[in-house]
Structures are given as C-alpha cells and as structure tokens.
Amino acid sequence: MSADLLLDCRGMLCPRPIIELGKHLAEVPVGGVIAVASDDVAAAVDVPAWARMREQEYLGAEPAEDGVPVYSVRRVS
Amino acid sequence: MTTYLDSASGEPLHPAAKTVLEQATEHGYADPRRLHGPARNARIMLDNAREATAQALGVRPDEVTFTPSGTHAVHLGVLGLLAGHARSGSLLAASAVEHASVMHAGRWHEARGGSFATLAVDPLGRVTEEPPAGTTVVAVQAANHEVGTVQPVASYGESAPLFLDACASAGRLPLPEGWAAAAASAHKWGGPAGVGVLLVRKGARWRNPFPGDDRVDERATGMENVAGALAAAAALQAMVAEQEDLAARQHALVDRLRAGVATIPDTDVVGDPDVRLPHLLTCSFLYVDGEAIVGELDRRGFSVASGSACTASALEPSHVLAAMGALTHGNVRISLGRETTADDVDRLLAALPDVVAGIREEAGL
Structure with a gap:
C-alpha cells in the first residue's frame, strides 16, 4: 500500500505513534492515506481504535522490509 | 486527603x-x-x-x-x-x-x-x-x-x-x-x-x-x-x-461518571453501559499516557488503576481492552468503594478535563 505520508515511529512507545498520527493527519488530503510504522505492540490495537474514534477508515497493516508493521488509515474527513 | x-x-x-x-x-x-x-x-x-x-x-x-x-x-x-x-x-x-x-x-x-x-x-x-x-x-x-x-x-x-x-x-x-x-x-x-x-x-x-x-x-x-x-x-x-442498596447507589454513581467522562473530547468509554458491575468504570483518553494520568490524579488525591501498557505489570497493554478493540493507552479504571460518595465522584469529574487537557497539551496536541 502506498501512503501519501509515512510516519516512522520505530522505537516509540504508545501513545507516541498515535500522537504522531493525530498531529500529521491534516497534512494528508481527504481521500489520502496516512501510515505509521510502529514496533510497539499496543499500536496493533490503538491505530484501529484511533481511526474509529476520529472517524477515519482503518485499512490494515502490512510488514515493512524490516518486518515492522506499517498501519494505514484513509483520511475520510 | x-x-x-x-x-x-x-x-x-x-x-x-x-x-x-x-x-x-x-x-x-x-x-x-x-x-x-x-x-x-x-x-x-x-x-x-x-x-x-x-x-x-x-x-x-x-x-x-x-x-x-x-x-x-x-x-x-x-x-x-x-x-x-x-x-x-x-x-x-x-x-x-x-x-x-x-x-x-x-x-x-x-x-x-x-x-x-x-x-x-x-x-x-x-x-x-x-x-x-x-x-x-x-x-x-x-x-x-x-x-x-x-x-x-x-x-x-x-x-x-x-x-x-x-x-x-x-x-x-x-x-x-x-x-x-x-x-x-x-x-x-x-x-x-x-x-x-x-x-x-x-x-x-x-x-x-x-x-x-x-x-x-x-x-x-x-x-x-x-x-x-x-x-x-x-x-x-x-x-x-446490603447488596441491593449498595449496588443501586453505586450503579447510579457510575452512570453519572460515565456521562461525565463522555463529555471529555476523544474519550473511549468502555464496557456495557447497563449490564455491568455496579461499582466500576473504565475509559481511555486519546493521546494520553496512562502513567501520566494515573500519576497526575494521584498527585491530586485520586487513586485509580490503569490497563495501559506503561502502567501494567506485564509491559503489554491490557488483553481485555485489546480483545474488545478499545483504545489501550490513556486508560483508567475507576472503581467505587462502599463509602464513595457523590461528592467524590463530582470532584473527580471536576478534575479530569483539566488533567486530560494538560497531558494532551504537553504532548503537543
């Protein structure tokens, strides 16, 4: 999945990766995709939960080349 | 106190x-x-x-x-x-x-x-x-x-x-x-x-x-x-x-808490609103660090628990919240004792918006 904006949050603990998503969502156009690479276990739950609460569309996770999951969210509003 | x-x-x-x-x-x-x-x-x-x-x-x-x-x-x-x-x-x-x-x-x-x-x-x-x-x-x-x-x-x-x-x-x-x-x-x-x-x-x-x-x-x-x-x-x-009386009183106090925390922006109020234990409420505040909120509430005289990873003994977020798809960071569990009063609940509700806003501000949001 190609993202309009990819945030590298490797090594950061929750809620930091989610804070980065919140800070940078506005930089992606409506309909665009923001993604975050995070090796924090809480991100697997908290990225979809963030998308639900902020009424954005969670698209899923795919591993990056180094195996770290990259979570993608489509900006819908 | x-x-x-x-x-x-x-x-x-x-x-x-x-x-x-x-x-x-x-x-x-x-x-x-x-x-x-x-x-x-x-x-x-x-x-x-x-x-x-x-x-x-x-x-x-x-x-x-x-x-x-x-x-x-x-x-x-x-x-x-x-x-x-x-x-x-x-x-x-x-x-x-x-x-x-x-x-x-x-x-x-x-x-x-x-x-x-x-x-x-x-x-x-x-x-x-x-x-x-x-x-x-x-x-x-x-x-x-x-x-x-x-x-x-x-x-x-x-x-x-x-x-x-x-x-x-x-x-x-x-x-x-x-x-x-x-x-x-x-x-x-x-x-x-x-x-x-x-x-x-x-x-x-x-x-x-x-x-x-x-x-x-x-x-x-x-x-x-x-x-x-x-x-x-x-x-x-x-x-x-005293079960019936206590449960009814605590259930009503938790209703009040649920309604109160729900007015704080970006809050995930977790669990069944009605078919539930009478005395406890769990919620998660978006962008808030669990350790920070437990610490700040403690500084203000409120003792609460948290299921967030940074506060949990296992260093992993609560498996309960994860299984439900609930937000795991910024989590607090508030549970009432038999002597908890409406005044206690109201003082907590008065403090929480400020505590949450302060931590979010520090995070740059």
Whole structure:
C-alpha cells in the first residue's frame, strides 16, 4: 500500500505513534492515506481504535522490509 | 486527603470484618485438624466461616474450600476440572477477556500437552463465540474485572463443564447458575487479602491438579487461614445484606461518571453501559499516557488503576481492552468503594478535563 505520508515511529512507545498520527493527519488530503510504522505492540490495537474514534477508515497493516508493521488509515474527513 | 477509587483491586476491610479478624486471630491459631481444645475452637471458626460463606453465596457448605488467594482458587478450579475430565479430552476454552489467572492456567495447561483456545468478545466485552467442538472445560467470568461487563454465563454451562470466575462480582451481584467450579477472592469484597474461595459443585468431576495435602477438606492445601476466612465470611455476609442498596447507589454513581467522562473530547468509554458491575468504570483518553494520568490524579488525591501498557505489570497493554478493540493507552479504571460518595465522584469529574487537557497539551496536541 502506498501512503501519501509515512510516519516512522520505530522505537516509540504508545501513545507516541498515535500522537504522531493525530498531529500529521491534516497534512494528508481527504481521500489520502496516512501510515505509521510502529514496533510497539499496543499500536496493533490503538491505530484501529484511533481511526474509529476520529472517524477515519482503518485499512490494515502490512510488514515493512524490516518486518515492522506499517498501519494505514484513509483520511475520510 | 486521598479519594480511593481502586476498590476493584482491593476493597478496604469491611467494618463487619474488623473485630472478627482481631478476635479470630487471637483465638483461632491452632490447627483445626487436631483433637484438643484450641484446635476445636479453630475448627468451629473454620466451619462457621464455611457455613456463612456458603449461605451468602447460595451454595452448600461442602462445596466451599478456602484457598490462599483468589488466583489460587482459579488455578485449582480450572485445572481441577480439566484433571477430572482428562479422559474425555484436554481442550480448555476461555473467553478472551478472562482474568490473567485464567490465562496463566490456560498456558500452564498448554505447556503440559493440553490445548487452550480463547473465545472472541464483542466491542462491549461480552463473549459471543461458541466453544469449539470437543471443548473439555469452558471458562467464563461472571463479570469482567476491568470493564465491568456481565457475561452471558448460563448459555456456556450447557456445552461443557463451566468454570466461573466470580472474583470481580462476588458479594456485589448474585452468583449465576450453571457452573461446575467457581472462584472468588475475599479482598475484593472487603475481606482480608490472603483468602480465596474455591467452589466445586456437588457431583462435579474435579481432581486435584497439584500435589494435594492431608487436610480435612481434600481440596485445601496447607493450614487454613482460619481468622482470615472467618473475617472474609463476615464481610461477605455484610456485603450481601446490603447488596441491593449498595449496588443501586453505586450503579447510579457510575452512570453519572460515565456521562461525565463522555463529555471529555476523544474519550473511549468502555464496557456495557447497563449490564455491568455496579461499582466500576473504565475509559481511555486519546493521546494520553496512562502513567501520566494515573500519576497526575494521584498527585491530586485520586487513586485509580490503569490497563495501559506503561502502567501494567506485564509491559503489554491490557488483553481485555485489546480483545474488545478499545483504545489501550490513556486508560483508567475507576472503581467505587462502599463509602464513595457523590461528592467524590463530582470532584473527580471536576478534575479530569483539566488533567486530560494538560497531558494532551504537553504532548503537543
């Protein structure tokens, strides 16, 4: 999945990766995709939960080349 | 002054238990198995504790065993049912939101060649998945210890022998029917710590999964905590006597809390709003660090728990919140004691928006 904006949050603990998503969502156009690479276990739950609460569309996770999951969210509003 | 809002971790000793604990500690020191006077005193106290506990929970006295903790009662209950049914299989199925003690028992069982499956829950935390075919024992809690949701226990006892973890609900809600074994924990109802209760239904196939002991009660290990058990029973009786009033009052206070925290922006209020434990509420604040909010509330005099990874003993976010798809960071669990007042709740609600906004501001949001 190609993202309009990819945030590298490797090594950061929750809620930091989610804070980065919140800070940078506005930089992606409506309909665009923001993604975050995070090796924090809480991100697997908290990225979809963030998308639900902020009424954005969670698209899923795919591993990056180094195996770290990259979570993608489509900006819908 | 501290406003203690963590009774789900440990309820303060019930006044009804205080004198009992003191006196029973003084007089109940002997080994109840012996044949002399002091032993007979201890035996009478232990029998009274068993009788009173059975009556309060609506079970038979010979179904009650006192254990050194609720956790140990859970381990004995889960693994003992599996041992009793070992000939028909070895598959344990448990809801994905069971207490860590059930999960640890499941992994222990798995490490010894058994199988362990978890059953999915809905976003309110209610178990919805059917146990797989061939399930030997199914474990479902009466109500969830973190989010309060009451489980549809009755339907699960039909498919396989049911282990019921009643640690979060005992004394607060009536014990559901349909279990083969169950567990409860005294310090969660205002008894002393160090007293758990294992219930095994008359006729249920239960076998000691551990080395066992030579007590009068075949399910007990080591000398009973006689004074603790008697004080626990006194607290439980008192809690059950005031159950309806207390539950109604606490339920209304938690309604008020739920409505209040829901007005804070970007807050995930978790668990079933109605069919729940009367005394607890869990919510997660987006972009908020769990350790920071627990620390800031503590600084302001409020003691609350958290299931966020940075505050949890396991360094992983709460498996309960994760199974529900609830936000795991910025999490607090607020649980009311029997003396918590509307004023306590209102002061917390007055403080929270400021605490949350302050932490978000520091994070740059």
